[in-house]
Amino acid sequence: MNKKEVYDLIVIGGGPAGVTAAIYAARYKLNTLLISKEIGGQMLEAHKIENYPGFKSISGKELADKFKEQLKYLNIPVKEVRVDGLQKSEQGFIVGTAEEEAIEGKALILALGTERRKLNIPGEKEFLGKGVSYCAVCDGPFFKDKVVGVVGGGDSAASSAVLIAKYAKKVYILVREAEMIASPSWLDEIKEHENIEVLYNKSVKEIEGDKMVSSIVFEDGEELKIDGLFIEIGSIPATALAKEIGVKINDKGYIIVDERQATNVDRVYAAGDITTGSNKFRQIATAIAEGAIAANSAYENLKKK
Amino acid sequence: MNKKEVYDLIVIGGGPAGVTAAIYAARYKLNTLLISKEIGGQMLEAHKIENYPGFKSISGKELADKFKEQLKYLNIPVKEVRVDGLQKSEQGFIVGTAEEEAIEGKALILALGTERRKLNIPGEKEFLGKGVSYCAVCDGPFFKDKVVGVVGGGDSAASSAVLIAKYAKKVYILVREAEMIASPSWLDEIKEHENIEVLYNKSVKEIEGDKMVSSIVFEDGEELKIDGLFIEIGSIPATALAKEIGVKINDKGYIIVDERQATNVDRVYAAGDITTGSNKFRQIATAIAEGAIAANSAYENLKKK
Numbered sequence: 001m002n003k004k005e006v007y008d009l010i011v012i013g014g015g016p017a018g019v020t021a022a023i024y025a026a027r028y029k030l031n032t033l034l035i036s037k038e039i040g041g042q043m044l045e046a047h048k049i050e051n052y053p054g055f056k057s058i059s060g061k062e063l064a065d066k067f068k069e070q071l072k073y074l075n076i077p078v079k080e081v082r083v084d085g086l087q088k089s090e091q092g093f094i095v096g097t098a099e100e101e102a103i104e105g106k107a108l109i110l111a112l113g114t115e116r117r118k119l120n121i122p123g124e125k126e127f128l129g130k131g132v133s134y135c136a137v138c139d140g141p142f143f144k145d146k147v148v149g150v151v152g153g154g155d156s157a158a159s160s161a162v163l164i165a166k167y168a169k170k171v172y173i174l175v176r177e178a179e180m181i182a183s184p185s186w187l188d189e190i191k192e193h194e195n196i197e198v199l200y201n202k203s204v205k206e207i208e209g210d211k212m213v214s215s216i217v218f219e220d221g222e223e224l225k226i227d228g229l230f231i232e233i234g235s236i237p238a239t240a241l242a243k244e245i246g247v248k249i250n251d252k253g254y255i256i257v258d259e260r261q262a263t264n265v266d267r268v269y270a271a272g273d274i275t276t277g278s279n280k281f282r283q284i285a286t287a288i289a290e291g292a293i294a295a296n297s298a299y300e301n302l303k304k305k
Numbered sequence: 306m307n308k309k310e311v312y313d314l315i316v317i318g319g320g321p322a323g324v325t326a327a328i329y330a331a332r333y334k335l336n337t338l339l340i341s342k343e344i345g346g347q348m349l350e351a352h353k354i355e356n357y358p359g360f361k362s363i364s365g366k367e368l369a370d371k372f373k374e375q376l377k378y379l380n381i382p383v384k385e386v387r388v389d390g391l392q393k394s395e396q397g398f399i400v401g402t403a404e405e406e407a408i409e410g411k412a413l414i415l416a417l418g419t420e421r422r423k424l425n426i427p428g429e430k431e432f433l434g435k436g437v438s439y440c441a442v443c444d445g446p447f448f449k450d451k452v453v454g455v456v457g458g459g460d461s462a463a464s465s466a467v468l469i470a471k472y473a474k475k476v477y478i479l480v481r482e483a484e485m486i487a488s489p490s491w492l493d494e495i496k497e498h499e500n501i502e503v504l505y506n507k508s509v510k511e512i513e514g515d516k517m518v519s520s521i522v523f524e525d526g527e528e529l530k531i532d533g534l535f536i537e538i539g540s541i542p543a544t545a546l547a548k549e550i551g552v553k554i555n556d557k558g559y560i561i562v563d564e565r566q567a568t569n570v571d572r573v574y575a576a577g578d579i580t581t582g583s584n585k586f587r588q589i590a591t592a593i594a595e596g597a598i599a600a601n602s603a604y605e606n607l608k609k610k
Contacts, residue, residue, distance in 0.1 A: 020358050020590060027356055029489050051332055053325050053593050054359055054371045056378040066359045073361040184334050281598050285325060288358050289594030296586050 006091050006104045007033045009298050012083050012241070013111030015041020016284045017272025019067045020291030021109045021298075026074045028299040033103065034071065035095065037082040040064030041113045042235070042273070043284060047137035047163055052284045060137070063284075079103075086244045092267060093245065107267040107298045110242055110255065111291060114235035114273045119151065123207030124231070131213025131228045136160035143168045143228045149216060150174065151204055152232035158182035158190055160232045165193045172224065173198045174216075204229070237274045250276055261294035267301055269294040311396050311409045312338045314603050317388050317546070318416030320346020321589045322577025324372045325596030326414045326603075331379050333604040338408065339376065340400065342387040345369025346418045347540070347578065348589060352442035352468055357589045365442070368589075384408075391549045397572060398550065412572040412603045415547055415560065416596060419540035419578045424456065428512030429536070436518025436533045441465035444535070448473045451532035454521060456509055458482055462537040463491035469535065470498045477529065478503045479521075509534070542579045555581055566599035572606055574599040 011021045014036025025032040038044070046060035055063065071078055085096030092106040116134040118124060124132055133139040136150075140163050148168045150161045153175040159182075165171045173180070173190070178200050180187060190196050203219040207229060215225045237253045248256045248264045255263055255270040257277050263270050271290035273282045316326045319341025330337040343349070351365035360368065376383055390401030397411035421439040423429060429437055438444040441455075445468050453473045455466045458480040464487075470476045478485070478495070483505050485492060495501050508524040512534060520530045542558045553561045553569045560575040562568055562582050568575050576595035578587045 016358060023356055023358060027488070027490055029493070050379070051328055051597075052359070053321060053328060053375065054357070054368060056371075056375040063359060066361075070358065070361040074355070183332070185332055188334070281601050283594075283597055285597040286594040289588075289591040292356075292588055292590040293586050 006106060007031050008105065008302055009107045009109065010035060010093070010095055010103060010105035011109045011111060012036070012095065013041065013113055013272065014039040015043055015111060015113050015272055015287060017287040017291040018109070018111030019071065020288040021111060021271055021295045022071065022076050023074060024292045024295035025298065026076050028295065030299060030302065032076060033105065034076060034078045035081060035083055035097070038080060039068050039078065045135045045137050049284065083241060086241045088245055107302055108269065109294045109298060110247070110268065110270040110274060111272045112238040112241065112274050114237045117234045117236055119204060119231055119233065121204060121206055123209070127207055127209055127213045130211065131209060132207060133228065133230050136163045136230050140164040141167055145169045146227035147225065148228040148230065149224065149226045150230045150232055153177055153180040153182065154234065155182045155186055157232040158186035160230050161196050162186070162189050162193060164230065165196050169195065171196045172226070174202045174204060175200050176203050239274060242270070260297040261290055262297055269297055311411060312336050313410070313607055314412045314414065315340060315398070315400055315408060315410035316414045316416060317341070317400065318346065318418055318577065319344040320348055320416060320418050320577055320592060322592040322596040323414070323416030324376065325593040326416060326576055326600040327376065327381050328379060329597045329600035330603065331381050333600065335604060335607065337381060338410065339381060339383045340386060340388055340402070343385060344373050344383065350440045350442050354589065388546060391546045393550055412607055413574070414599045414603060415552070415573065415575040415579060416577045417543040417546065417579050419542045422539045422541055424509060424536055424538065426509060426511055428514070432512055432514055432518045435516065436514060437512060438533065438535050441468045441535050445469040446472050448533045450474045452530065453533040453535065454479050454529065454531045455535045455537055457537035458485040458487065459539065460487045460491055463487035463495055465535050465537045466501050467491070467494045467498060470501050474500065476501045477531070479507045479509060480505050481508050482506070544579060547575070565602040566595055567602055572603070574602055
């Protein structure tokens with residue numbers, strides 16, 4: 001890239017919010033760049049999406065492929081690289097990546113989504129990819145006829161368990177609390193699977209094994225023999241970059257946005273799971289709305305000069 | 306229908322907001338009915354949609370067909386009938402239709418959208434369907450090699466003119482103000498069409514003709530020979546039903562909703578173009594977010610009892 005080129009808008013993050021922001025920005029004829037290590041974001045982990053209007057049933061991967069097609073069709077430049085730094089510049093903002101000098105933009109839309117929450121227990125890091133996984137849709141099929149644990153009590157734990165149960169011999173859902181908080185339709189689905197068993201008041205203390213996971217130990221000292229452990233205990237917003245340019249986040253770590261998706265920093269907008277918008281109802285449907293609004297706000301702001 | 310059956314939720318309106326609300330409500334296992342005189346809403350008039358993520362280019366009609374498929378796939382009952390009355394009942398609300406007794410629901414989501422704004426000038430009603438139209442995508446193709454006027458200065462006037470220019474010999478855009486307020490990409494498209502001419506400061510006073518439109522007269526007395534006139538001057542929210550149950554609307558006629566899409570009436574939510582939500586950025590992308598949030602709110606509310 002010519003170092004002197006300054007984009008009107010740089011969208012960071014390739015999930016539904018970022019992709020929609022880029023599509024809208026292109027319609028406004030803003031010189032827009034989309035940067036993301038991959039297109040699709042956390043949606044890529046969804047094996048079946050049945051609540052996005054227009055597709056009766058589609059995988060996250062398939063929908064991401066449609067996003068890619070659409071970006072290409074609209075001639076929107078996409079750089080598939082991880083962003084490793086952000087700073088303010090005279091013209092706006094400089095986005096640092098591992099691959100090249102620097103990319104400059106007059107305005108930013110941060111759509112970095114969230115990252116998987118960890119248990120932070122012994123064995124978790126050690127056995128990652130050796131029985132420990134954060135992605136049922138990616139790794140579930142590897143546990144055919146095995147015994148698997150799923151840690152968590154919400155929708156993602158429930159949906160992961162249901163998926164894994166299609167492959168595994170036995171799935172234990174390991175709930176720290178006395179009940180699950182997953183939605184009724186998921187709870188019903190769990191009941192329909194005879195090979196899923198829910199264990200309540202169980203906190204995993206340690207993951208054990210040799211080359212592969214062989215068992216887990218709970219806080220109460222009990223042990224459970226398993227071949228794999230899926231950790232589905234939620235996500236944390238990826239706001240490290242936002243902090244570098246002074247963007248305000250709330251006490252739970254989400255970027256504070258107003259109704260126009262504006263942050264406290266002029267010409268910096270945020271959209272999707274990373275924000276406090278849409279009243280924390282974090283769906284593809286709400287992420288794309290936030291992306292569209294953020295692009296509209298950036299356009300209105302950039303028009304001023 | 307069994308008169309005694311009471312739905313958990315009745316969604317009125319079959320545009321993107323209403324359809325999404327019904328999809329989400331079904332996922333929550335609410336006993337939901339969608340009522341709308343047709344599925345698709347104002348989207349049906351869009352000849353080309355290129356800003357809805359997942360479809361690089363699709364007509365409103367095609368997207369509506371996908372919505373219909375999805376509703377069917379999810380076993381969501383749809384009643385294609387016009388609603389002609391709303392009233393409060395002991396259990397919730399009674400929805401009156403021309404076709405049958407009455408339908409009762411514990412909660413409502415109003416997603417009735419907007420209706421086309423009229424010029425209210427002589428000849429407008431008389432020549433409707435005889436040269437006068439409010440829908441370029443429906444009627445544009447009938448004006449092959451004709452001379453057509455498009456009234457309006459915004460995006461819908463611009464996009465309609467571009468579409469009609471593919472058929473007509475000549476298209477005049479008739480702008481009441483001294484400039485158009487359409488977005489830059491549409492203004493560029495207009496410039497690319499040699500057969501489109503924009504006339505500024507022109508208010509249409511009267512539409513004349515015999516069996517079909519033959520000319521229009523402006524406020525300044527000038528006359529213009531045309532074969533057809535498309536009126537694209539915006540929309541007004543369809544809030545007549547909402548008023549019947551005391552739902553508050555703002556000074557521009559839109560239903561006032563909070564950030565959870567709730568109206569001032571308990572268990573009545575609103576979503577899509579009809580509301581003050583999404584900061585008036587009225588897009589398919591924002592309508593579906595509002596529909597999803599409204600369904601989530603209704604579910605949370607209905608869970609209480």
